[in-house]
Amino acid sequence: MLVAVTGYLFLFQIRAVIPPLIRINVGEKVELGTLFPDYLAKRIFALIDDGEGNLIWEEEGFLLGSTQAAMEKAPIAAAPGLFKLELRLFGFVPLKKVILQVITPVKVMAGGQSIGVILNSTGVLVVGYSNIPGVLGTGSCPAREAGIMPGDLIIKVENATVHSDVQMSFLIDELARKREQIRLQVKRGGHLREYWVKPEFCRDTRRYRIGLLVRDGAAGVGTLTFYEAQTKKFGALGHEITDSESGRALDLSDGKIVMASVQGIQKGERSRIGEKIGVFFNESGVSGSITKNTKYGIFGTLHRDLTNPFFSHPLPVAMSSQVHEGTATMLTVLSGETIEAFQIYIKTVFPRPRPDGKSFIIEITDPDLLRRTGGIIRGMSGSPIIQNGKLVGAVTHVFVNDPKRGYGVLAELMLEEVGLIPATKNSAPNSLLLNKDAKPFLKPAYYPRCSPL
Numbered sequence: 001m002l003v004a005v006t007g008y009l010f011l012f013q014i015r016a017v018i019p020p021l022i023r024i025n026v027g028e029k030v031e032l033g034t035l036f037p038d039y040l041a042k043r044i045f046a047l048i049d050d051g052e053g054n055l056i057w058e059e060e061g062f063l064l065g066s067t068q069a070a071m072e073k074a075p076i077a078a079a080p081g082l083f084k085l086e087l088r089l090f091g092f093v094p095l096k097k098v099i100l101q102v103i104t105p106v107k108v109m110a111g112g113q114s115i116g117v118i119l120n121s122t123g124v125l126v127v128g129y130s131n132i133p134g135v136l137g138t139g140s141c142p143a144r145e146a147g148i149m150p151g152d153l154i155i156k157v158e159n160a161t162v163h164s165d166v167q168m169s170f171l172i173d174e175l176a177r178k179r180e181q182i183r184l185q186v187k188r189g190g191h192l193r194e195y196w197v198k199p200e201f202c203r204d205t206r207r208y209r210i211g212l213l214v215r216d217g218a219a220g221v222g223t224l225t226f227y228e229a230q231t232k233k234f235g236a237l238g239h240e241i242t243d244s245e246s247g248r249a250l251d252l253s254d255g256k257i258v259m260a261s262v263q264g265i266q267k268g269e270r271s272r273i274g275e276k277i278g279v280f281f282n283e284s285g286v287s288g289s290i291t292k293n294t295k296y297g298i299f300g301t302l303h304r305d306l307t308n309p310f311f312s313h314p315l316p317v318a319m320s321s322q323v324h325e326g327t328a329t330m331l332t333v334l335s336g337e338t339i340e341a342f343q344i345y346i347k348t349v350f351p352r353p354r355p356d357g358k359s360f361i362i363e364i365t366d367p368d369l370l371r372r373t374g375g376i377i378r379g380m381s382g383s384p385i386i387q388n389g390k391l392v393g394a395v396t397h398v399f400v401n402d403p404k405r406g407y408g409v410l411a412e413l414m415l416e417e418v419g420l421i422p423a424t425k426n427s428a429p430n431s432l433l434l435n436k437d438a439k440p441f442l443k444p445a446y447y448p449r450c451s452p453l
Contacts, residue, residue, distance in 0.1 A: 017351040018096045023319040024077050025105040045091040049084050077102040106420050107314035110384050110391060111224030112331030112339040116260040116280035119252055123153040124165050128213040132202045141211035146197045151248035156185035165214050172199055176208035187251055221260045221278040223332055223382035225394040228420055232302040234288055235414040237382040238394035240295045252293040259285030262333050268374040268403035276379030296357045296409055299418040310341050317411050318390040323349050332383040334372055342366040358407040375403030
């Protein structure tokens with residue numbers, strides 16, 4: 001009985017490290033040696049069929065990492081397509097069936113530029129409620145009663161487009177003195193809605209309000225990860241931007257990125273995250289429109305080409321099976337607009353990325369970077385990571401109690417999100433090796449004020 005249980009647990013552990021989807025580029029070999037120790041890899045059989053049940057390849061022991069025997073046995077992908085890869089221990093014990101996706105190679109320009117993220121050019125963001133003290137002393141919140149929620153973007157008051165919190169406050173007070181209810185156009189989840197709200201007179205401010213806390217043009221500093229030269233599609237940050245009050249993903253479909261200049265550094269230390277201090281410039285440098293805000297970062301289209309002092313030509317993108325423990329290079333800006341390169345170490349690569357995109361653990365090893373920043377700081381979010389001449393991912397989070405270490409997201413996931421490589425359904429990622437203290441770090445350019453309306 002004990003032997004059976006032990007054997008089952010052994011198989012379960014093996015299956016847990018095998019990802020449900022493996023991508024490779026046309027012309028590359030199918031190699032999974034990093035997932036298994038050699039003593040186990042040589043006992044694994046692999047079968048590949050064309051997705052319709054026709055066996056097209058079968059071999060034993062090709063998973064032996066980078067050994068000469070494995071390199072000779074590994075099949076080479078000849079054309080794009082979806083295939084089924086079945087792994088068996090000793091040739092008869094089923095381990096796992098995996099989707100093998102062969103894609104056309106994609107190359108992108110490495111980023112590293114410091115960017116300012118502007119959430120919306122029109123509208124104000126609802127970040128909370130603010131009860132209105134009435135004449136009788138009781139508090140009320142007309143906007144909440146009308147159905148408006150934190151995270152909503154208020155686009156119009158009646159027929160007037162909203163550009164700032166001050167303008168909206170003026171419009172509400174002016175219109176409320178002429179009519180009982182006013183119409184608000186609100187954007188939520190990509191859809192426009194209309195709400196009718198009855199403003200109430202505030203005895204403290206001596207004007208009409210609707211009971212909201214709003215923020216306009218909220219922005220932050222991050223780092224551009226990559227862009228594709230032909231389509232100008234870009235990826236940045238490596239994690240989602242959420243509202244600090246509600247925790248909901250912000251609607252950035254009307255947002256943009258601009259060049260940011262780093263004017264100072266606050267060093268990080270244990271239990272206190274450091275940060276870049278940046279200012280924005282709209283006139284030159286980085287400029288682009290944001291179309292998506294997802295768990296893998298923000299994405300959109302650049303308005304002009306950019307240059308990188310370290311990589312003047314497009315880089316190939318590493319698939320997840322090609323990312324391994326070892327030294328790598330991180331690109332980021334610490335002063336002005338100058339991109340610098342620093343040495344880091346990829347310590348742990350997860351067999352499957354987490355649901356929030358965390359894919360591997362990194363450690364800062366560059367003495368110069370540690371001296372100047374103390375480790376990973378806010379504003380480094382999205383800094384590209386290069387390993388063996390390929391873009392492997394981006395920095396996303398820092399460990400609060402150990403700023404030398406943090407998480408990264410796979411470049412493969414970011415390219416899939418922006419549509420540069422074809423998507424395919426994946427199973428739920430694992431949740432191993434987590435650090436509960438890790439924090440994402442889009443660095444606020446300022447602490448945005450919230451205006452009561």
